[in-house]
Amino acid sequence: MKHGLIQAVETCLAFARDLTERHPKRITAVVAALLVGGTGATFAVANLAPDAADLPVRTVVESIPLQLVLPETTLSALPATPLYRSELTRSTDTADSLLKRLGVFDPAAAAFLRTNSQVQQVLLGRAGRNVTVEVDGQQSLLSLTARWSPMDDGTFKRLSIRKQGTDFTAQLETLPLVASTRLGGGVIQTSLFAATDDARLPDAIAVQLAEIFSGDIDFHRALRKGDRFSVVYETLEGDGEPLRSGRVLSAEFVNAGKAHQAMWFREPTAAEASKGGYYTLDGDSLRRAFLASPMEFSRVSSGFKMRFHPILQKWRAHLGVDYAAATGTPVRTVGDGVVDFAGVQNGFGNVVMVKHRNNQTTVYAHLSRIAVKKGQAVSQGQNIGAVGSTGWATGPHLHFEFRVNGVHHDPLTIARQSESIPVTASAKPLFDKAAAQVRAQLSAAAQVSLASAE
Structure with missing residues (x-):
């Protein structure tokens, strides 16, 4: 009996091996189906199929026709998407040049900008306005909005131009920043x-x-x-x-x-x-009581360096500080005081001398113009003149001195030491x-x- 059972098992295994070798995919599919089907049985799963690396590879190429179904809607029937563009206005802008730079091609809009009084007063020929336009697919103007802040009062101006039917309207508002x-x-x-x-x-x-x-x-x-x-x-x-x-x-x-x-x-x-x-x-x-420099820092003045004195052929730093700058650059007093001299002196040309407390005096020389008078009280940062090339100077610059009891001192050192x-x-x-x-x-x-x- 036992011998017959063993023989039957061996026969089944041989049949299974033969079936696996001839139909490996079917065997795998059947086992998977049993696992998914929930038969209530418990299986110890093993890979009955041979190693995929040992199987022959056959490539099948088959043409499959594709059918692309397009909606019965043409592109022209799709709704147009508005386009937006922005630019800063220039002082040379006309109605046509501004619209052209913004990509707007709309004769009616250009005519409105040329004839509207608000547009003429606040937009055209005014530099620095932030302008945004909305156009349709034909580059016709739908709206134009300009924004700018003319004063330091916490507000800004907004000019709104809108297309209403075949006409345009303009509205100017003042709003908070x-x-x-x-x-x-x-x-x-x-x-x-x-x-x-x-x-x-x-x-x-x-x-x-x-x-x-x-x-x-x-x-x-x-x-x-x-x-x-x-x-x-x-x-x-x-x-x-x-x-x-x-x-x-x-x-x-x-x-x-x-x-x-x-x-x-x-x-x-x-x-x-x-x-x-x-x-x-x-x-x-x-x-502090004194600023380190008699010139406000700006993009124009920042690129200049102290130069070799072209007439005296020596550095002037030990007698003060030379600031090369464009003619007309504003000059300010570095501290509160009283104008002790405002006029012309040999060598210095146009010069202003300001007397401060504790026997301190500042000198501003080679000025192109003088904006104060002798005896006038001045406060720190106040404009007292402009850079020039008067006196012993072959190029525009400011000669600045800081004297204590008549002795020259480094202005930066004095500024840092002031209370x-x-x-x-x-x-x-x-x-x-x-x-x-x-x-x-x-x-x-x-x-x-x-x-x-x-």
């Missing part, structure tokens, strides 16, 4: 403006940076390759479009390895309610809380600066 906060940073390679251009920061922010740290850094003379900066600033927007730069809220500038930090803070007391200023993160005011006013004791807790937030912001902005350097 919305402030948003942005981070930026960069590394000096050649100049501050080149670095801010690379970082896509507005010129107004670069100028503010130079003004904020003007008591510590002479941006005309003291910048070094590898200096870096981080800045947190406001952008003022109209309808989500950036229209003007706001205030720098906080900044860090590393010059010659030394870090200078600043934050904007307004005293909460009634007496200081309308004032605000920049402070170090320790609470010391950055407004500053700290935050009041009552405002210090609020200031410290704000400074902690500023440190976190500057840390984030510093990452932007490092990323731009890589």
Whole structure:
């Protein structure tokens, strides 16, 4: 009996081997069907088919016709999608040139722009307006919107031109600007403006940076390759479009390895309610008795360097500082004082001398014009004249001197040593809380600066 059972099993196995060799796919399919079918049995599954690598490979190529069913709709019947384009206006713009640059080909729209009084007054020939147009598939004008912020009063103007049937309408509105906060940073390679251009920061922010740290850094003379900066600033927007730069809220500038930090803070007391200023993160005011430079930092003046004196054939730095700049560049007094002399002197040409306290005097020479008179009181940053080439000068530049008891001193050293006013004791807790937030912001902005350097 036992022997017969063994023989029967061996016969079944032989049959299975034969069936597997002849129909491996069918065997696999049957086993899979049993597993999926839920027969209630338990299986120990093994691969009954031979190794796929050992099977012969046969490629079958069969052509299958494709039938592409298109909807019974032509492209011309599809709804047109409006297109939008934006440009900044130019002072030379006419109705036709502006529309052409915006890709609008619409004689009726051009005629409306030429004849509408509001368009003539506020758009055509006015540079710097942000203009967006909406056109249809035939490049005809559907709408035109112009936005600009003419004054620093927290508002912007919006001119809206809309197509109504076959005619156009125009509406001029005054709306509030919305402030948003942005981070930026960069590394000096050649100049501050080149670095801010690379970082896509507005010129107004670069100028503010130079003004904020003007008591510590002479941006005309003291910048070094590898200096870096981080800045947190406001952008003022109209309808989500950036229209003007706001205030720098906080900044860090590393010059010659030394870090200078600043934050904007307004005293909460009634007496200081309308004032605000920049402070170090320790609470010391950055407004000092003297500025480091008698010229406001600008894109025009930033590219000039101190030059060899062409007449005296020697460097003039030991007698003061020479700032080469274009004729007409504004000159400002570096500190409060009284005009001691305003006129012409041999060598200096047109010159202004301002007397400050503690026997300190500043000299501004080779001016093309003088804007003050002897005996006039002047305040820090006030315009007193313009760069020129009068006196012993063969090219336009400003000769600046800082004298203490008649002895010449380095203006930057004097500016750094001048006193500053700290935050009041009552405002210090609020200031410290704000400074902690500023440190976190500057840390984030510093990452932007490092990323731009890589």
